[in-house]
Amino acid sequence: MAKGIWVVVEQREQQIRKVSLELLGQGRKMADETGEPLVAVVLGQGIEGLAQTLAANGADKVIVVENEKLAEYTTGAYTSALNQLIRKEEPQAVLMGNTAVGKDLAPRLAQRLGVGLASDCTGIELDASSFMTFKRPIYAGKAFEYLASSVRPILATIRPNTFNLPAADDSRKADVVKESAEIDAADLRAILKEVAIAASKRPELTEANIIVSGGRGMKGPENYVILENLADVIGAAVGASRAAVDAGWREQKFQVGQTGKTVAPTLYIACGISGAIQHLAGMGSSKFIVAINKDPEANIFNVADYGIVGDLFEVVPVLTEEFKKIVSA
Amino acid sequence: MNIIVCIKQTFDTEAKIVLDGNGKIDPNGVNLIINPYDEYAIEEGIRLKEKFGGDVTIVTMGGPRAQEAVRTALAMGADKGVVVNDPILEGTDEWANAEILAKAVAQLPYDIILSGRIAIDDGASQISVRLAEALNIPSVTSVLKLEVAGTQVTATREIDGGTETIEVALPAVFTAQKGLNEPRYPSVAGIMKAKKKPLKSMAVADLGLAAGDLASKMSVQKYTLPTARQAGQKIPGDAPQAAKELARLLHEEAKVL
Ligand SMILES: Cc1cc2nc3c(=O)[nH]c(=O)nc-3n(C[C@H](O)[C@H](O)[C@H](O)COP(=O)(O)OP(=O)(O)OC[C@H]3O[C@@H](n4cnc5c(N)ncnc54)[C@H](O)[C@@H]3O)c2cc1C
Ligand SMILES: Nc1ncnc2c1ncn2[C@@H]1O[C@H](COP(=O)(O)O)[C@@H](O)[C@H]1O
Numbered sequence: 001m002a003k004g005i006w007v008v009v010e011q012r013e014q015q016i017r018k019v020s021l022e023l024l025g026q027g028r029k030m031a032d033e034t035g036e037p038l039v040a041v042v043l044g045q046g047i048e049g050l051a052q053t054l055a056a057n058g059a060d061k062v063i064v065v066e067n068e069k070l071a072e073y074t075t076g077a078y079t080s081a082l083n084q085l086i087r088k089e090e091p092q093a094v095l096m097g098n099t100a101v102g103k104d105l106a107p108r109l110a111q112r113l114g115v116g117l118a119s120d121c122t123g124i125e126l127d128a129s130s131f132m133t134f135k136r137p138i139y140a141g142k143a144f145e146y147l148a149s150s151v152r153p154i155l156a157t158i159r160p161n162t163f164n165l166p167a168a169d170d171s172r173k174a175d176v177v178k179e180s181a182e183i184d185a186a187d188l189r190a191i192l193k194e195v196a197i198a199a200s201k202r203p204e205l206t207e208a209n210i211i212v213s214g215g216r217g218m219k220g221p222e223n224y225v226i227l228e229n230l231a232d233v234i235g236a237a238v239g240a241s242r243a244a245v246d247a248g249w250r251e252q253k254f255q256v257g258q259t260g261k262t263v264a265p266t267l268y269i270a271c272g273i274s275g276a277i278q279h280l281a282g283m284g285s286s287k288f289i290v291a292i293n294k295d296p297e298a299n300i301f302n303v304a305d306y307g308i309v310g311d312l313f314e315v316v317p318v319l320t321e322e323f324k325k326i327v328s329a
Numbered sequence: 330m331n332i333i334v335c336i337k338q339t340f341d342t343e344a345k346i347v348l349d350g351n352g353k354i355d356p357n358g359v360n361l362i363i364n365p366y367d368e369y370a371i372e373e374g375i376r377l378k379e380k381f382g383g384d385v386t387i388v389t390m391g392g393p394r395a396q397e398a399v400r401t402a403l404a405m406g407a408d409k410g411v412v413v414n415d416p417i418l419e420g421t422d423e424w425a426n427a428e429i430l431a432k433a434v435a436q437l438p439y440d441i442i443l444s445g446r447i448a449i450d451d452g453a454s455q456i457s458v459r460l461a462e463a464l465n466i467p468s469v470t471s472v473l474k475l476e477v478a479g480t481q482v483t484a485t486r487e488i489d490g491g492t493e494t495i496e497v498a499l500p501a502v503f504t505a506q507k508g509l510n511e512p513r514y515p516s517v518a519g520i521m522k523a524k525k526k527p528l529k530s531m532a533v534a535d536l537g538l539a540a541g542d543l544a545s546k547m548s549v550q551k552y553t554l555p556t557a558r559q560a561g562q563k564i565p566g567d568a569p570q571a572a573k574e575l576a577r578l579l580h581e582e583a584k585v586l
Pocket of ligand 2: 364389444449456
């Protein structure tokens, strides 16, 4: 009998990704409702110390796989380790974040296990006949599909910011189980040579609670400093439209939209962005949208909760000052 | 060098999505394009050929119109096409699609396989990696830069917050991210030449697979359309007044600050 709801916890240099905690929070609710244990699985090196955090965030059991070959994420080693664990323990469902790691790992693991995968989900429902069903946006959010599987385990990657962070309870305890994994030469065919993380004090775009984005209306790369100033007051990430990226004003990794990042922050502030369908595809599921645009007919106003028809170069600096007052109050 | 590029024909990014009488996505009247990420893969394949020689084979699975996508890729400079066109593809999941694609690719000689990071229709981001697994070869996803030296490849890939450099021996699958290159447009001469380039069409049975081998692991229960977002309020006043009011609303009404 398959058992347990698993969350594959993503850590980088012993830092747990926010989405992993979001999944533990949601997993806890589903575990309580179904009576299934909630299992956090963490792979890496020097990571045993993370177990208590995972317990505090809802895990009944923590499986720790320590191996020097898992110190950094590689497709081959992580797939192999998880494949071994899953075949041994036979969980019902395996959830992970739809992050760079999740997107790389989950499909390979799914094919090795011969199972389905619901990727980039924005909802999970418990279901008597198929255990869980998954809601996911398709056509860049222009429609949704609902997926179910009769094959175990069910694999799914969940979009960051879909679920709230749980309130950690440090008095919670979990069984901590150490497991080993055999990682052989065939698992290490692709060799990781270098990791270059851009130093940034701002949150990662896909995880940020607030994003302020600038489009062609920014007029040039030098003007993004006004968005950065605003972002730093409220701890936001800075995004861009494709027009701004294609003009070379911002790096590709900051592009929001159909051929960029899909984001779902609590607040998205669009400055000098017209609201093309491909841009909306990337940010249309934000909780609140603010538009600052000098064209009253701009399409972005059709999706914005709050709009200001005006010159962003006049509006944004005042807004920054107002945010400062609120934050320091 | 034997280069394979897997492409998918998708709806135009402007397409309006409606459901048909059976509650399924209605493809009628929709403009079809090559999945934008696959254009980067095609371009990279052609550049590799231009540098190292060899040929570029386009492989696609899809309906009767999928040929158009292959012709476009041939017009860009690819050499041949393979289309797997079978009614069974309407009901298959990613697992089965990867098994079929792997069989189609395995019939061809290959050193390098290029594909898109994600298809913008189903947004699955699965097939390329599953294909690599089915072929038992390595994969590198979300590639921004490829350097090929003999059978060794150094790939730079995007990760959250930065990049990674990976070394891998061919054969391997690489999935293209925007930024890898700037795809060319087909020239008029290219379009003329494409008409004479070989294009092979086959069914799933030609690959030695039967429907029974391809039962889905994952099934779609239903499709829905999102409720349209409502336009909210436009805040009146001059710029400083409006900015102040906006800050107040975000703080007191939306409570996001
Ligand atoms: C296949 C495909 C994929 C695409 N993918 C993406 C994608 O991922 N992301 C994306 O963003 N786009 C994407 N696009 C492009 C998209 O169609 C638009 O071209 C793009 O989003 C426009 O960017 P923009 O809003 O910054 O520029 P514009 O449409 O030019 O809008 C600029 C806006 O700034 C306003 N403005 C100007 N000056 C000021 C000022 N001083 N103060 C206030 N407002 C001002 C103007 O009124 C205007 O509304 C894609 C297109 C295609 C075909
Ligand atoms: N039907 C198909 N035929 C050929 N290649 C495909 C097909 N579907 C997906 N692919 C390839 O796999 C990539 C990712 O697709 P997906 O997993 O659907 O997001 C695409 O960009 C294509 O390169």
